[in-house]
Amino acid sequence: MTAPLDVLVVGAGPTGLALAAQLRTYGTTFRIVDRSLDRAYESRALAIQPRTLEALAPFGVSDELVARGNPAMQLRMHLRHRVVPMRLFDIGLTDTAYPFLLFLSQAETESVLAEHLRGQGVDVERGTELDRVERTGSTVTCWLRHGDGTEEAVEATYVVGCDGAHSTVRAQAGIGFEGYAYPQTFLLADLEVDGLEPGAVHTYMTGAGMLFFFPLGSPATWRMLAMRTPGTPDTEVDLRLLQEITDRYTSDRLELRDPVWMTDFRLHNRGAAHYRSGPFFLAGDAAHIHSPAGAQGMNTGIQDALNLGWKLALVRRGRAPEELLETYEAERALVGSSVRRFTDRAFTIGTSHNPVIRFARTRLAPRLAPLALRATGPRGRVFRTVSELGIHYRRSPATTAGPRTPRRGPRPGDRLPDLPRGLQARTAGPGWQLLLTGPPAIWSDERLAAALRGRDDLISVHRLGGQSPWPNAVHALLRPDGYLGYVAAGTHMEGLRDYLERWLPARRS
Numbered sequence: 001m002t003a004p005l006d007v008l009v010v011g012a013g014p015t016g017l018a019l020a021a022q023l024r025t026y027g028t029t030f031r032i033v034d035r036s037l038d039r040a041y042e043s044r045a046l047a048i049q050p051r052t053l054e055a056l057a058p059f060g061v062s063d064e065l066v067a068r069g070n071p072a073m074q075l076r077m078h079l080r081h082r083v084v085p086m087r088l089f090d091i092g093l094t095d096t097a098y099p100f101l102l103f104l105s106q107a108e109t110e111s112v113l114a115e116h117l118r119g120q121g122v123d124v125e126r127g128t129e130l131d132r133v134e135r136t137g138s139t140v141t142c143w144l145r146h147g148d149g150t151e152e153a154v155e156a157t158y159v160v161g162c163d164g165a166h167s168t169v170r171a172q173a174g175i176g177f178e179g180y181a182y183p184q185t186f187l188l189a190d191l192e193v194d195g196l197e198p199g200a201v202h203t204y205m206t207g208a209g210m211l212f213f214f215p216l217g218s219p220a221t222w223r224m225l226a227m228r229t230p231g232t233p234d235t236e237v238d239l240r241l242l243q244e245i246t247d248r249y250t251s252d253r254l255e256l257r258d259p260v261w262m263t264d265f266r267l268h269n270r271g272a273a274h275y276r277s278g279p280f281f282l283a284g285d286a287a288h289i290h291s292p293a294g295a296q297g298m299n300t301g302i303q304d305a306l307n308l309g310w311k312l313a314l315v316r317r318g319r320a321p322e323e324l325l326e327t328y329e330a331e332r333a334l335v336g337s338s339v340r341r342f343t344d345r346a347f348t349i350g351t352s353h354n355p356v357i358r359f360a361r362t363r364l365a366p367r368l369a370p371l372a373l374r375a376t377g378p379r380g381r382v383f384r385t386v387s388e389l390g391i392h393y394r395r396s397p398a399t400t401a402g403p404r405t406p407r408r409g410p411r412p413g414d415r416l417p418d419l420p421r422g423l424q425a426r427t428a429g430p431g432w433q434l435l436l437t438g439p440p441a442i443w444s445d446e447r448l449a450a451a452l453r454g455r456d457d458l459i460s461v462h463r464l465g466g467q468s469p470w471p472n473a474v475h476a477l478l479r480p481d482g483y484l485g486y487v488a489a490g491t492h493m494e495g496l497r498d499y500l501e502r503w504l505p506a507r508r509s
């Protein structure tokens with residue numbers, strides 16, 4: 001009989017691929033299966049946020065993503081009599097190596113992640129569907145159905161549902177998925193458009209709603225996204241309908257042609273009641289779905305995965321307590337709900353027929369947005385939320401402030417900023433990192449050895465001197481996902497020892 005897998009990853013969209021990449025670095029035993037025979041080629045997400053690029057950088061894929069994408073995209077807001085250009089790069093962020101919204105199709109993002117996995121000897125098992133599960137003692141029996149109709153029973157300690165909005169894992173674990181559908185219908189098409197300036201995102205803000213054209217490149221030059229005119233029947237989507245809507249929403253003479261893909265869809269805003277139930281975990285669209293406003297869905301899913309993978313790996317190896325797994329929901333469900341709220345607000349502003357909101361959308365926003373974007377401060381603040389750089393786990397049970405917390409610099413639960421530039425690369429996982437700042441001589445080897453005893457194989461020590469985001473002497477413990485678990489001013493390490501004893505107990509050998 002074969003030993004149970006540590007983890008079965010169900011679904012090889014961006015969330016499952018990112019989870020597999022992280023599990024691989026820890027030597028966790030896992031399989032990743034996907035019911036579809038091939039990856040998706042029609043692209044959904046079109047943009048990668050700075051925090052996702054930072055989080056993926058330790059796997060060595062972010063440079064490739066940037067090379068394949070467009071980091072210097074311009075947004076052109078079309079008003080009745082003028083066009084307002086706005087930059088989606090150089091956005092006033094100084095503490096990240098990726099101060100831009102990277103335009104890259106989801107198909108390309110998935111292809112880069114899948115190539116990385118192949119290079120690591122991990123194959124996605126396609127044409128393999130999770131059918132049902134059964135809890136058996138300390139493991140789960142997972143019934144997989146293969147393309148040829150055969151069934152296979154696989155034992156796994158944990159099962160992670162990265163299987164999208166209609167998640168089988170979620171249903172099998174009996175986890176609810178509450179929320180609502182928006183009443184509007186949207187039209188989506190990949191096609192050619194004559195009359196549009198190439199290489200920019202075009203938005204048309206009208207009283208009736210919004211129309212977008214995104215530069216896609218492949219399989220067509222443009223991705224069109226528009227709201228179906230309210231009150232019109234849900235007729236089949238064809239070129240004539242798309243042209244009619246374009247003519248209604250813009251006075252520019254745009255000629256649509258050669259559609260490669262056309263569809264319509266309704267949007268939902270829903271969240272899983274729990275992100276964990278016993279051995280079952282949910283990540284990505286299986287845990288939260290919302291409007292594409294703000295380009296958050298795929299990014300949030302990838303970051304769910306990178307919050308969970310190292311926790312599963314360390315608990316499975318017996319190096320961290322079971323309790324660490326509880327912090328996954330504590331940390332990521334808050335992020336999921338805040339993304340649902342924020343995208344809902346953006347969506348309501350973009351589609352509402354309320355006269356006040358409509359006035360704000362069509363008249364005020366276009367005038368104020370360029371002014372706000374010109375001022376570095378507000379521009380940075382807005383972009384910090386959208387870029388997901390502002391995500392923190394300050395209220396997580398796995399976040400602790402030392403007896404003396406530094407007054408300035410990043411706080412416990414924050415991401416480690418890339419300040420000075422290169423700091424993130426220098427301190428990247430897979431393990432934990434102990435950061436020591438101030439004169440190197442103040443950190444006595446004996447005190448360090450005492451704090452790290454029994455877990456020094458999992459913690460790397462960095463004496464940063466003055467090259468750190470804190471102005472004074474600080475010791476800080478960086479988690480494998482780039483967030484600060486513990487931060488204290490000064491050189492007394494009792495608090496750090498307590499933190500480590502709780503979350504990374506010494507090996508008793």
Ligand SMILES: Cc1cc2nc3c(=O)[nH]c(=O)nc-3n(C[C@H](O)[C@H](O)[C@H](O)COP(=O)(O)OP(=O)(O)OC[C@H]3O[C@@H](n4cnc5c(N)ncnc54)[C@H](O)[C@@H]3O)c2cc1C
Pocket residue numbers: 010011012013014015016033034035036044045046047106128129130131162163164165166167168169188283284285286292294295296297298299300301
């Ligand atoms: C029009 C549109 C535009 C969007 N734009 C953006 C954007 O700009 N930025 C952004 O961040 N997000 C965007 N999104 C959202 C983004 O596409 C999703 O959030 C993302 O695909 C979620 O990834 P995932 O891996 O969690 O799920 P999915 O991509 O849905 O992958 C789930 C996988 O699980 C597999 N699967 C399902 N059930 C089973 C089973 N029982 N057994 C085995 N395999 C199974 C499926 O075949 C699939 O491959 C957009 C979405 C849409 C619809």
